[in-house]
Amino acid sequence: xxxxIFFGTGDFAVPSLTALVKDGRFDVxxxxxxxxxxxxxxxxxxxxxxxxxxxxxxxxxxxxxxxLKDAGFQSWIKSVGRxxxxxxxxxxxxxxxxxxxxLPKEGVVNVHGSLLPRWRGPSPIQAAIAAGDAKSGVTIMKxxxxxxxxxxxxxxxxxxxxxxxxxxLHDRLAVLGTEALPKTLxxxxxxxxxxxxxxxxxxxxxxILTRDDGKIDWTRPATDIERLIRAYNPWPGCWTLVGxxxxxxxKASVIAGDDAFKPGQCFVFEKQPAVACGEGTALVLDxxxxxxxxxxxxxxxxKGFTGWEDRRVA
RNA sequence: CGCGGGAUAGAGCAGUUGGCAGCUCGCCAGGCCCAUAACCUGGAGGUCGCGGGUUCGAGUCCCGCUCCCGCAA
Numbered sequence: 001x002x003x004x005i006f007f008g009t010g011d012f013a014v015p016s017l018t019a020l021v022k023d024g025r026f027d028v029x030x031x032x033x034x035x036x037x038x039x040x041x042x043x044x045x046x047x048x049x050x051x052x053x054x055x056x057x058x059x060x061x062x063x064x065x066x067x068l069k070d071a072g073f074q075s076w077i078k079s080v081g082r083x084x085x086x087x088x089x090x091x092x093x094x095x096x097x098x099x100x101x102x103l104p105k106e107g108v109v110n111v112h113g114s115l116l117p118r119w120r121g122p123s124p125i126q127a128a129i130a131a132g133d134a135k136s137g138v139t140i141m142k143x144x145x146x147x148x149x150x151x152x153x154x155x156x157x158x159x160x161x162x163x164x165x166x167x168x169l170h171d172r173l174a175v176l177g178t179e180a181l182p183k184t185l186x187x188x189x190x191x192x193x194x195x196x197x198x199x200x201x202x203x204x205x206x207x208i209l210t211r212d213d214g215k216i217d218w219t220r221p222a223t224d225i226e227r228l229i230r231a232y233n234p235w236p237g238c239w240t241l242v243g244x245x246x247x248x249x250x251k252a253s254v255i256a257g258d259d260a261f262k263p264g265q266c267f268v269f270e271k272q273p274a275v276a277c278g279e280g281t282a283l284v285l286d287x288x289x290x291x292x293x294x295x296x297x298x299x300x301x302x303k304g305f306t307g308w309e310d311r312r313v314a
Numbered sequence: 315c316g317c318g319g320g321a322u323a324g325a326g327c328a329g330u331u332g333g334c335a336g337c338u339c340g341c342c343a344g345g346c347c348c349a350u351a352a353c354c355u356g357g358a359g360g361u362c363g364c365g366g367g368u369u370c371g372a373g374u375c376c377c378g379c380u381c382c383c384g385c386a387a
Binding site: 037038039040041042043211245246248270271289290291292293294295296297299300301302303304305306 | 315316318319320325326327328337338339340351382383384385386387
């Protein structure tokens, strides 16, 4: 059996870890994941999903170094790492330094949620939907010194559906990675697959997202805004300001607009709230949530929110 | 105990200095129309989140509790 150590933290990594453990060809010696963090409104200390999964899978050696520079962690990984065939990194959340990449015999393998070299960086799934890409997928690659830059071992493609959200694509890609990872890793370690250099000239990158990135610019065309709403659902979410309050927009539909309305102008379309966007387009708000209240349908929102018409959002 | 908003009819909301529980939509019955996600008439539907307290009287004021949510992390 090939000896590996798994580095991972988020939900995206859980199916991959599960697949490797259950495959039978790999001995997952240990799991390295982020420390338990405060989560939610009451800042409850919560273990990362990978730690929970590792426990369920019966992996007893789970390491959660605050920093990879931690002396105890370093001495452990340096002694065990050299006896490993490979490390596998999925949604770990830290950049691995070169000395660590050099430890295992065959290097470090990564699962990335895009068709590299398109969308290098920390938000590839959102980026693909927001850009209106026809397809996305998972790339399994060897990690090198630069971000998502290493040679490719295998790729799995999938079409992006017209109603695809960041959430749905995230979940689908996590499973796609699951199906490809054990075979690709085994083939690589057995020498049946060789890494292929990326086409660096056609690379695109995406950035780390914050809540502010979800603030809607109503001067953009409705098509772009609608994609952004799907891409950023559920994280970081799209929102706007109405009457000084934050209005989250979970789901919207593009309609033909009215040139008489300036971008940001609110109106009612077939009993649903709508907002004028750029280039004479408009957006019907299907599922929205005002600050402090639960999420409701647009039609329901308009019934209780007096004066939606004649307002402007910003 | 990080900051803040909320719980009122099936849905979404309003409710002023405490004084008969309201609005829009939906629902039921009837009417009108070539027609309607249109219009008209009538009707049903609430233990105002839960538990205490103040008061002649509490949706409203005070105390405690439960649940939902925005920000922050």
